[in-house]
Amino acid sequence: MPESVAHHSEASRPLRLGVCGPVGTGKSSLIALLCRELAADWSLAVVTNDIYTDEDARFLRSAGVLAEDRIRAVETGACPHTAIRDDISANLIAVQELEHDYPGLDAVLLESGGDNLTATFSPALVDVQIFVLDVAGGGDVARKGGPGIERADLLVVNKTDLAPYVGVDVARMLDDARRARGDRPVIGLSRSDRASIDALLAWLGAVRDRHREGHWVPTDPGPMAPHFHAEDHEHEHEHAHEHGHAHGH
Template sequence: MADNTASVRALRLGVAGPVGTGKSSLIATICRALAGELRLGVITNDIYTDEDARFLRSAGVLEPERIRAVETGACPHTAIRDDITANLLAAEDLERDFSPLDVVLIESGGDNLTATFSPALVDAQLFVLDVAGGGDVARKGGPGIGRADLLVVNKTDLAPYVGVDVPEMVADALLAREGRPVLALSRSDADSVAELRLWVLGMLEAHRRGTHVPQDPGPMAPHFHADEEHPDGGYVHSHAEDADTHPHPHAGASHGH
């Protein structure tokens, strides 16, 4: 690594998504792809256990000491967004103990479509869906789907077995995200893993250059409402983001069809 990167705090990359979408295996994939060229650390979140951390240690993707667990004792969303103290301290401890690190991956406990990280905790965030959750999930929207820095449609190798059209799911996701990046991923597909690797490296470079500004996906991202009478089967509901114009988000909501 170049000497001028040593003084830059590690990129903190959040990984969120519903239960069972493959967040831990995604982190393992990132570690396998990048451990040979970057200095990595991992923090996992579980309510009462360190199971995800133990899975990653047993997978041998990093030195065990570089993988640490936070037991939240409460809703996983709370520990990554509302009271980030435990995760922030864990990240700072990890970076101090293994200084310098390039990237710290922070995995949320399994939550729902509203799970997002506070920008005070992470610099960028991935939101993970999987094809087994249904091809319609991507168009349902929500803050994670709509505004995370990258949306990953995971486990694409399972699509034939669950009746999901991956290109259609990706197209729905791109529409819900207004063109923000979407990656169809399988850990057994080398091309998609290579795309993921390049995305992480690009985000790290932007972080080091100071050109990436952490964003708050917020709780009011566009989301899909089903409506049988609508020609498209429903419509996207989006809330105004200008706090000066709409000081009360619910009362000041606007509808885009």
């Protein structure tokens, strides 16, 4: 399929936004914030992930941020990372059902289950990824890096208003994050800091516009470890065997 046609096809459906990060960083609260801020202008739906419960979905429903049926829960039954990256079928079905039930959606927000610093979404599931850290997790977390911290489309350092209570230098933490990410954006976020909320909304609005225009290309921030296929291994083995004979081994 020509690239221009593929982009047009992707742009014709809602933006799929993944929000991931370690346990307790404020993923559900971030999604609730986005729903409150955008609901007047965007048509939204949400898919949450928990291992054995629908707790995050119940939190969002009780917060009244969207009509309850627009919030669907996936119970992964296993490592949360698996359901957003390795076997995305349950999440993909939930997203497609919401897109069918609510024509005209602007975006579907997907929340990962609480996982570790390596958890990222498959680009086959989401178009754009936000990775969430919080200051209570420690000021050195951003410096340690990892796939989401370094390569997600946006890194949010959340709960910056708590920094004085947990002994974290926010400016230094943000500086560490920017060094880890190069030119990729970083936002320090607090629900009590209107400017940070506006920066987040402006970034997301720009992403939606690029997606609608067919100019947004999903990237994969996941681990970039070397890998090979079985046939590659066989080829390498044969090459090594021939190389050994050539040297009289």
